[in-house]
Amino acid sequence: MLHPRYIRYIKQALLFAVIWLLFGFVYSMIEQGILGNLDYYPSTKNRYDFNSSLIYSSFGSFLIGFIHGWVEVSWLNKKFGKNPLWVKIVLKTLFYLLFIILFLSILSLAINSNRFDASLLSPEVIQSFWLFIGNFSFWSVVVFIGFGLTVAMLFAELASYLGDNIFLNFLFGKYHTPRKEIRIFMFLDMKSSTTIAEKIGHAKYFELLKDCYADMSNAILETSGEIYQYVGDEIVVSWPEKTGLYKNNCIECFSLITKTFEKRKNHYTQKYGDVPLFKAGFHVGLVTTGEIGVVKKEIIYTGDILNTTARIQGECNTYKTVVLISEQLVSKLDCNESFWFKKVAKLQLRGKMELIQLYTLD
Structure with a gap:
């Protein structure tokens, strides 16, 4: 059996993963509602497909949410444990902001590589990536995920004040x-x-x-x-x-x-x-x-x-x-x-x- 400490880490990380998954799903639905019948992104001219976008967003959000949660509960909480709540939120946000940009960059390269059926370093994939990075749509995604990130951290702090099991018991009634x-x-x-x-x-x-x-x-x-x-x-x-x-x-x-x-x-x-x-x-x-x-x-x-x-x-x-x-x-x-x-x-x-x-x- 896993050590109880790691079972606790997994439970806490899963909370982050679920919150990120919900934000990823909501983003895909909003994106579909805005683009409608278009099969490309107007700002970058990249091809758009709702099904693949939903799968990538949901799976990627869940995975990165779990990683975020694990880093948070097993490392960052110990680093900032003695700081006031607002200081923890600010410092962690700056840390994760860089993390988010790196994640979105890798995700964008992976999606474009799949859509163009080309390698990650092919000219068309790289060109599409730079168009995405330099466009407002990219930074809107950063802001959206940053908001989800803040919500996840606030939920985690709330759970730590109440106690993990008590928070989950409240949540699920x-x-x-x-x-x-x-x-x-x-x-x-x-x-x-x-x-x-x-x-x-x-x-x-x-x-x-x-x-x-x-x-x-x-x-x-x-x-x-x-x-x-x-x-x-x-x-x-x-x-x-x-x-x-x-x-x-x-x-x-x-x-x-x-x-x-x-x-x-x-x-x-x-x-x-x-x-x-x-x-x-x-x-x-x-x-x-x-x-x-x-x-x-x-x-x-x-x-x-x-x-x-x-x-x-x-x-x-x-x-x-x-x-x-x-x-x-x-x-x-x-x-x-x-x-x-x-x-x-x-x-x-x-x-x-x-x-x-x-x-x-x-």
Whole structure:
């Protein structure tokens, strides 16, 4: 199977590809509407055929959109990740403007080579290419695709603010009607956060949180986790049951996060004077998932599992451990040489008679 990080890249790149495909299709339809029954372009006298134009535009747009998306999510986002949104858009637009001109030049040569049934470097193909480059029609295409490019980048930025899965769920209305599902939750909280904030100051503490959440990202992506909420120094990560249980993804996520901070301890010690430690609570159960809100919409989860998981995480200090897991989840996990579970205590939930057996990682 592909690494979850690359699966995410492919999904994001496909979003770009679909947007470009739509713009390519719309352009072909507008072009046909303007040219009507003409079998040539009036400005360049090049031959025109609607079917071949539609195929080239659609296929070329999809392909270049996917390449654009892959470059964007795997490279450029990292380069401009710390810049304000407007700076990112301007710098990326300048970069892609050159890219677009190069792409259109190659596409024009390929189309003319096919229409003239000649090689790419034949005189008639080159002459037709220069006529196209020097004509307003070429620059109108640049502007049209540039607009599509900006829309694709704005959609990508919007998806990054909401979260990829949440954006797609909104787009396709997956939770427009509330539905029930079994999910695994991890409530991850920084130990001694109040003491750290008082020690280093609230401005620097905020920088610490940004660094922590950034360093957690790879672990969450590698284990197919979905970030549900940031609540101050607490982060809530969720998995559909099948995904979270696959290769113990949910527990592996906490393990990878712990290893990440161990590797980065010099960075945190030098910059903040201390290495942050996190405690986690895990639980699995039934939630109702759906869209809510009018002025501001969100996809939220409701159910006892959320309060229970928060309560489990809150007991970490009581039992002097960094991770507590409910028996319901332990019974579904694969106990192997990587993870051993040890009984800790039974938790009494407020207003309920049942006790929840808690485990920790041994």
